[in-house]
Amino acid sequence: MSFRRAPNPNRNHPTFCPYCGGEDLWPNEETDFAWKCGECLRVFEVKFHGQDDPGRAPAAALSTPDALQASLSRAGRTAVLRATGDTGKNE
Numbered sequence: 274m275s276f277r278r279a280p281n282p283n284r285n286h287p288t289f290c291p292y293c294g295g296e297d298l299w300p301n302e303e304t305d306f307a308w309k310c311g312e313c314l315r316v317f318e319v320k321f322h323g324q325d326d327p328g329r330a331p332a333a334a335l336s337t338p339d340a341l342q343a344s345l346s347r348a349g350r351t352a353v354l355r356a357t358g359d360t361g362k363n364e
């Protein structure tokens with residue numbers, strides 16, 4: 274099998290046609306990124322241009338011991354021994 278040109282590793286594969294929702298999609302020779310819909314016969318491109326930085330980054334997650342301390346603190350248990358997990362209360 275021979276290719277007219279080398280395969281494009283940056284080509285993204287659409288699942289559905291953006292115009293009619295059809296799934297009969299085939300690579301098209303129009304450009305390196307072109308797809309042809311076999312249902313509506315439109316030729317379109319799918320390109321990934323990169324990713325923007327988020328406007329607001331989520332806070333870093335707490336470590337497991339810190340998350341445990343925060344959870345216990347919300348439950349009103351502040352005297353927790355980290356080494357044993359003992360709440361200091363006798364039940």
Ligand SMILES: [Zn+2]
Binds near residue numbers: 292294295311312
């Ligand atoms: Zn279509």
